Amino acid sequence: MTSSSIAALPTTLPAWLSVLETRHSKEIDMGLDRVSQVKQQLDIRFGCPVIMVAGTNGKGSTCAMLEAILMQAGYRVGLYSKPHFLDFNERARINGIPVADELFVRVFEQVENARGNTSLTYFEFTTLAICKLLAEAPLDVVILEVGLGGRLDAVNVIDADVSIVTSVDIDHVDYLGDTREKIGFEKAGIFRAGKVAICSDPQPPQSLIEHANKIGADLRLFGRDFNYNGDKQQWNFGGREQRRNSLAYPSLRGANQLLNASAVLAALEALRHQLPVGAQEVRTGLVMVDLPGRFQVLPGRPTVVLDVAHNPHAAATLAQNLDNMGFHAYTYAVFGSMLDKDIEGVISHMQGKVDHWCVCDLPLPRAASSDHLVDALKATGVQEDQEHSVQKFNSPEDAYMFAISKAGENDRIVVFGSFLTVAGVMRARRNAQS
Structure with missing residues (x-):
């Protein structure tokens, strides 16, 4: 050289x-x-x-x-x-x-x-x-x-x-x-x-x-x-x-x-x-031992859970862990995924655990669009009514900020899916604290 x-x-x-x-x-x-x-x-x-x-x-x-x-x-x-x-x-x-x-x-x-x-x-x-x-x-x-x-x-x-x-x-x-x-x-x-x-x-x-x-x-x-x-x-x-x-x-x-x-x-x-x-x-x-983003429950209210569950096996474990947490009035999900994942398989395990879905785009070409995630939610039978909603956002940060603005102190926000989803929310929280 x-x-x-x-x-x-x-x-x-x-x-x-x-x-x-x-x-x-x-x-x-x-x-x-x-x-x-x-x-x-x-x-x-x-x-x-x-x-x-x-x-x-x-x-x-x-x-x-x-x-x-x-x-x-x-x-x-x-x-x-x-x-x-x-x-x-x-x-x-x-x-x-x-x-x-x-x-x-x-x-x-x-x-x-x-x-x-x-x-x-x-x-x-x-x-x-x-x-x-x-x-x-x-x-x-x-x-x-x-x-x-x-x-x-x-x-x-x-x-x-x-x-x-x-x-x-x-x-x-x-x-x-x-x-x-x-x-x-x-x-x-x-x-x-x-x-x-x-x-x-x-x-x-x-x-x-x-x-x-x-x-x-x-x-x-x-x-x-x-x-x-x-x-x-x-x-x-x-x-x-x-x-x-x-x-x-x-x-x-x-x-x-x-x-x-x-x-x-x-x-x-x-x-x-x-x-x-x-x-x-x-x-x-x-x-x-400490490991960010693996069923990580953050201090404060509303309860915020970060988990990089991005396949059905991990989503089943996340759903079981959520069941063991105790009562929360409503659960908001901030969810983003890569397109090559079994998205409907992930959603099926989480379906009964989430009241309000905040799906988001991710900054990678191989990510699933928020439109694709909405279609997957509909395909797995997720309903929208007075108690349940599905909304799209341009980024995990935007989805998280919306969830925070809507969630009460007895509610829960679960951020899951791709590492990029959890990372986006971590970044938003770090920027808010700096």
Whole structure:
């Protein structure tokens, strides 16, 4: 690369992201050949255990619990998660602190120099950059969250010591297939021969089990190799060789969090010789864990709930969690979605939980328009009368501001769907407070 081309490289993180967002012809370009080639040029090697987490839902919660517990145990922890809500820096954390702009700029330059003529998507480029950054940091453990699927996701160029599949359900059908068996095979692609492979889905697809057995992974299944039980005050974990009793419930709300927490403890059991973790550190980590946008109930009145439920499986969980909240006179929903989602499937789970729908456009070409969302609501039987309404808005911010203006202090506002929906409302709240 010539000195003039190097001089022309962006010098700030926003400038780099602007370039990467428009450079590649496809937003998603499945396959690992290009990423593997550049990874080899970058010589990315991890000198510590790597935990990889995939799944239709529950990935973020699982990564956050792993991070919180391992930090409580005094380990230096690197985390790659996605997508971000407000700032790109959220995607890479070291000891819970987002990585600074200047570190991203430095490592982006390394990837740019290493890739030569190889074209990379935004996700592939930034994944390689963050993996390079974490590999060079003085860390004791690295946690990597898979983006889409598993087998062909850019993160899968890394070999993990422990791989977790949290759940398998229908999502991203254009890329992963339209059955749980097809999707289970894709997610099982993160498993490695001779390494621990964990699945916390209570009904794992047979394709996932068969692939793990075929490659010789050490498969650990929920209900067979690890489990939990508990009462209203505490819960207990039982693994192959380790029990943990009298545990606090995770501070993350939601019906599925013990499944996620069980997978976390199964992973820590597998790594107990390299990364020993005490009982009190597990308890404290579970209490301290924090994750925005996953059944996040904000303080104040009216009650505001933020949840990135964007597929039917997640919407069913959200609906169950809403039922457990207690009485609210009316519920307003701020809802935006990508067009490739099962929108009617999502709405069907939420239909009886919402009185007033505030549907919104999102700032991406592949987003569903508010008109499309209104049609989907009608198709699933949502009625409009004196007690129920459907209204369209140009943005999540506009929809949220309308809901806030109409909701009484005993009402509830549920912001859900795409990450962009929740991010838009987070941005509106941050701007209102600044």
